[in-house]
Amino acid sequence: QGQDLVMILKKDTMSLVDPLNHSLIHHQPILSIRVWGVGCNNGRDFAFVASDKDTCVLKCHVFHCNVPAKGIAKALHEMCSKIVAERAIASSGPPCTTTLESISAEDLPLQVDILEAVRQSMQTYEALYIGSLPVPRAMGMDVLNEAIEKLTRGLGRERWMPSLIHVSDTAMRVHPAQDEEAAYIWECQVRYVTFLGVGRDAHTFALIVDTGRRFQCAAFWCEPDAGTISEAVQAACMV
Incomplete structure (x- = not known):
């Protein structure tokens, strides 16, 4: 039977929360999702497939949304791209700490070059x-x-x-x-x-x-x- 939920996409995790008492019903690391898609029922059906953490069996989770589901798919796409780019940059050189204030205009071409290198990396x-x-x-x-x-x-x-x-x-x-x-x-x-x-x-x-x-x-x-x-x-x- 269906259940009303609120889906929260934050950092690298999808969380499903009870809208009444705000308790956490399910959380899913985004990079562990194998595939997702939007249904054809007015574009408001959304589903994803992921491995169950207890049984290691692939399960399909299906949702009927009160907003167009393509927004969820787009958000997941952008989050995955960001996570992959951040991991690639982190693994390409020694750890460093950089605050927003420390990035000058001279640094920007270097940032672009690094991101392009990530895209072209094999x-x-x-x-x-x-x-x-x-x-x-x-x-x-x-x-x-x-x-x-x-x-x-x-x-x-x-x-x-x-x-x-x-x-x-x-x-x-x-x-x-x-x-x-x-x-x-x-x-x-x-x-x-x-x-x-x-x-x-x-x-x-x-x-x-x-x-x-x-x-x-x-x-x-x-x-x-x-x-x-x-x-x-x-x-x-x-x-």
Whole structure:
């Protein structure tokens, strides 16, 4: 049964609060959200998928909003971009403390250069490339899981290819681990990614891409799990 709630988006967390007694009903770290979307019921339905902290099972949370839900989606997009940029800047150099008053006009070009470097930075991950195949729809965990199962059943694990996955804010490229200079095995522009997620087995990660003529799903086996690469690709899609 539905429950009236107030959604609060602050810093890196989504909080759901009882509007009467202001008690906290649920809180969700924003970067742990796997996917979100706006429904077609006058644009006031909103949903997100995230792993339950107790059972580690993916759950879909659905809301009917009293305001257009695209505002929530836009706010989440902006918050994710900000969080990713702040983390990248923090990891790119030694810790420093800077107050607002200490930033002079001479500092501004440097700030712009740093942010541009963050956007162009590339992250690399090791994984086994299982393969890819056409899928009937652009979105859906059912589509993703069915594709993963078909690919894992079709080839023996000994034929999965050890790979290096390069993720930037514009593209995802997969190269053979033995020869990084060789031609890529698989590539997509992140703007064409329509859906991504972790499969029923937490080691599996897959994404669906719009190739123009059809939708293609590529799947990977990750160690120790697929959470890190899933978050990286999701963040790249939001920059």
